[in-house]
Amino acid sequence: MQTELSNALGIEHAVFGFTPFPAVAAAITRAGGFGVLGAVRYTAPGELARDLDWMQEHTGGLPYGLDVVMPAKKVAGVTEADVEAMIPPGHRRFVDGILAKYDVPPLAPGEASGWRITGWMEQVARSQLDVAFDYPVKLLANALGPPPPDVIRRAHDHGIRVAALAGSPRHALHHKAAGIDIVVAQGYEAGGHTGEIATMVLTPEVVAAVDPLPVLAAGGIGTGEQIAAGLALGAQGVWLGSIWLTTEEAELHSRRLTAKLLAAGPGDTVRSRALTGKPARQLRTAWTDAWDGPDGPGALPMPLQGLLVAEANSRIQRHEVEPLLGTPVGQIVGRMNSERGVQAVFDDLTRGFERAIDRVNRIAGRA
Numbered sequence: 001m002q003t004e005l006s007n008a009l010g011i012e013h014a015v016f017g018f019t020p021f022p023a024v025a026a027a028i029t030r031a032g033g034f035g036v037l038g039a040v041r042y043t044a045p046g047e048l049a050r051d052l053d054w055m056q057e058h059t060g061g062l063p064y065g066l067d068v069v070m071p072a073k074k075v076a077g078v079t080e081a082d083v084e085a086m087i088p089p090g091h092r093r094f095v096d097g098i099l100a101k102y103d104v105p106p107l108a109p110g111e112a113s114g115w116r117i118t119g120w121m122e123q124v125a126r127s128q129l130d131v132a133f134d135y136p137v138k139l140l141a142n143a144l145g146p147p148p149p150d151v152i153r154r155a156h157d158h159g160i161r162v163a164a165l166a167g168s169p170r171h172a173l174h175h176k177a178a179g180i181d182i183v184v185a186q187g188y189e190a191g192g193h194t195g196e197i198a199t200m201v202l203t204p205e206v207v208a209a210v211d212p213l214p215v216l217a218a219g220g221i222g223t224g225e226q227i228a229a230g231l232a233l234g235a236q237g238v239w240l241g242s243i244w245l246t247t248e249e250a251e252l253h254s255r256r257l258t259a260k261l262l263a264a265g266p267g268d269t270v271r272s273r274a275l276t277g278k279p280a281r282q283l284r285t286a287w288t289d290a291w292d293g294p295d296g297p298g299a300l301p302m303p304l305q306g307l308l309v310a311e312a313n314s315r316i317q318r319h320e321v322e323p324l325l326g327t328p329v330g331q332i333v334g335r336m337n338s339e340r341g342v343q344a345v346f347d348d349l350t351r352g353f354e355r356a357i358d359r360v361n362r363i364a365g366r367a
């Protein structure tokens with residue numbers, strides 16, 4: 001699974017893996033792919049530095065990347081407290097109502113509400129970058145459009161390639177004009193924030209739109225056959241996110257959530273604003289049903305929704321409240337049926353890719 005891009009990056013397989021877990025990112029890199037660590041959950045620069053130190057020790061000099069979430073629209077100068085103050089009381093009551101209905105216990109006194117989602121605020125993302133530029137990171141990806149021009153320049157000065165996710169050819173063209181190096185064409189099937197165009201349609205359109213920039217196909221890819229399809233559509237690599245959630249290295253911290261993922265079918269996800277305020281594909285749960293149902297107050301815009309639900313999510317996860325327990329995940333969850341190590345996932349991907357190539361060769365009369 002080698003392409004011009006994978007050769008340029010010095011990796012064995014043109015398989016890029018997004019993950020919020022350092023152990024998974026390092027294992028992807030060690031398996032011959034390109035691990036990309038999601039930085040959105042790091043609010044203290046020291047924590048990111050600690051995990052990048054760990055990545056350094058566990059990737060043996062092989063390349064890896066970092067993904068930040070820098071909104072295209074500037075919200076510089078706005079503090080978390082300013083955002084908190086903008087949340088309407090009716091929305092807080094709605095959250096309290098769901099928590100009461102499912103008897104979700106509070107956090108222990110002094111127990112910090114985990115993921116505050118402040119990584120979506122520009123100043124937090126910038127502090128993450130200040131840390132990252134001290135490490136030999138080889139790729140900087142941004143989830144919400146291209147990073148600001150000064151960040152792209154700084155990355156290039158450090159010899160770091162810049163990638164940005166795009167859900168439409170229009171977005172991809174915008175990213176190209178901003179000066180990025182790689183476009184991740186992420187389809188509707190994907191876990192996390194996603195647009196409305198399926199990967200099968202999106203990939204060749206983005207490839208044609210941004211030519212000669214390399215494109216990675218993302219969304220709904222979890223088998224080697226699907227990798228072959230993405231590369232056949234013109235992508236120079238694939239970008240996988242969901243498949244790693246049920247690997248042995250993933251630190252989900254909830255056996256119940258892992259069990260839910262292993263049992264879920266391809267129709268058990270929903271694209272909902274309930275988590276962040278922007279449409280994000282995730283497991284369908286009583287939480288998403290409540291927000292998307294007729295009695296829901298409507299999600300608030302990003303980053304208000306994220307702050308509104310942060311503590312509730314921590315409580316749900318801490319106490320593993322089954323009906324409400326969820327995570328961003330894509331439709332490929334239907335193929336995530338056993339817990340395996342990252343290397344075993346790679347072995348399957350390689351075998352599936354070879355099967356697909358053999359099949360196509362037979363069909364084309366070449367074997």
Ligand SMILES: Cc1cc2nc3c(=O)[nH]c(=O)nc-3n(C[C@H](O)[C@H](O)[C@H](O)COP(=O)(O)O)c2cc1C
Nearest residue numbers: 018143190191192218219220240241242328329330
């Ligand atoms: C749990 C989870 C969290 C994600 N968080 C981010 C993120 O912080 N930044 C980002 O660029 N993409 C994020 N994504 C999207 C992935 O980068 C990737 O594009 C997507 O997972 C690909 O589709 P797939 O889920 O079908 O593999 C996330 C995906 C998942 C499953």
